[in-house]
Amino acid sequence: MKSTRSLIPKVEHFVSDARIAWKVLNGVFAVYKPSGVTFLNTRDSIIHRLCEDLNSMHVRPPIQHVRIEGDTTKKMKVVTQSSYADHPLVVGPRYQPKDFKLSAANYLMTDSSGLLICGINNGTKWIQKLIDSKPPISYKVKGILGQATDNYFKTGKIVEKSTYKYIKRSAVDKICASMQAAHQRKMFEFCGLDMQSQAAYELAVQGLVRPADNNIPIVYTIKCVDFKSPEFTLEIVAINEDEMYLKTLVHELGMQLHSVATCTQILCFRYALFNLDLALLRKHWGLQNILDNIEQCHNILDQNRCLLKQNNPILVKQDN
Template sequence: MSYTNDARAVWKMLNGVFIIYKPARVPLMVTRETISRNLCRDLNALKVRPPDPYVLIEGETNKKLRVSVRPSFADNVLVVGPRYQPQDFKINWANHLYQDTTGVVVCGVNDGCKLIHKIKRAAPTRFYRVKGILGKATDTHFITGKIIEKSTYQFLRRTHIDRVCAAMQSSHQKKMFEVCGIDIQSQAAYELAVKGLIRPLDNRIPMLYSIKCVDFQSPEFTIEIVCINENEMYLKSIIHELGMEMKSTATCSQIHCFQYGIFNVEQALLTKSWNLRSILESIESCDELLRKNSFLLEQEHPNLIAPHDEDLDLIEEENPALLEQSQK
């Protein structure tokens, strides 16, 4: 991309979506402050506008006045501070990763915050790799919490984890259609499923689409989860419930978000790259992605609360009682 030394021109380019990699144990609020400070530092190092001149009119009113132009102390950077300050930037994010979670965060700066709201409404799927440790349980469901229970785990194999994960996934898939008021074995369920992922209209309802074990080195294991509307505690509780289902205990040791929609970890900026040039390059690449994938901003999908009219007709044919239940 073309890069100029004029801070005012660069400021106009800072409107769009960019991707960062949030480290663990760092809140997103601290991340936003760090990015804002780095942008201020780099912008102020460029060629900023000169101080506005101060026009001074001197002399006696009954005589010819003298007009002089002097530097204005009221607009001097030594008096009012740097030209660009952290509060000048608007930065928001599409996916909120809590303190114990690390991974991809899709952010918007200035006018890009409007795109962030559209991406949120489209409800893209989130991809996680969650690590757990067998044999212990903590009060916070995370490895840093206080251990409240220990149990044996030597009898557990990967097949046990696979069996529980398959049962969890099947239960969530069945629940999707139950909330819609549709029999999962009906034609109405098929017509709804072929339209794409069924997303809840209420963003407070977590939905799990896929869960599978990708690594098992007892007592540690890793599961890969595809879901929406989740939060950090929900992912931790999955590991806790998985241990209980296997007649043992388990606690979460790491949560890694490696993809959000079409944005993956390979496109994310590491902490050392949270600077002006890298963010501008990320904005340019994200703009190209959004142009090629317009469905991220304007996405039509089935939901769990208000089925489409044609779906209601199919429901009525299959089971009128379910139709009445879904309308309630």
């Protein structure tokens, strides 16, 4: 992997010229996506804020229109003036939403919140590299015992209630360990290997085993990190998961505890080399903060480029 230092100019001072800011607005940055907001709304909000900030700065003046005036039988004069065809009052602001390219490595859906890794303009190439590396994603998933809804989330209609006071922390830990072991077993079954075999050990020591099929979700870790009945918090590290799959894990946990459970929060707190500490809150989605965040994120990529180069995913296919 090439160094990113040559690609991302340093932004050590406040940028006042929109043309300079636009040139350095290329890279990867992290934001905090709130729950109840779609990715598209988040994307539109970021781009709208960037447009406002860029257009409020010193922008390129209108191009000059050259006109020749005077009697053609006499000496004529050349007059230059601002072209109305390039004036912001005619063509609109210099920077518009259609000028931006913005994509995300982890598309958090509506009910999910937390760390969202975005790439802007040329930074979308880095986003694709991150996606291709198939990094595991870490979540904190909260749930509540004793009630089940029709959509497995707190926003749904309650369709079932059950007792839960008999459930202890030890029972939750036991079920989590069982679910994690089942997923590890499934991963090695795709390889046609016995978990107790030498071949399985040699495959495991090479690094994280990832399914070649992106439609196969795998949970690497699931553990209970907080339990205050009826509420609990799970820490889940997974790949190829989606929002509904995480909600289903909470529902399945409730069923195995001989009760019911509903998911109340999904928080992404780590993606690849990035953690939640880097994420910009909505009030900080301004141009200068994003430029500073791009530099921070690319310093992380630069410092870990050797690790990323060596951490090629070990892909396994399911036997027919």
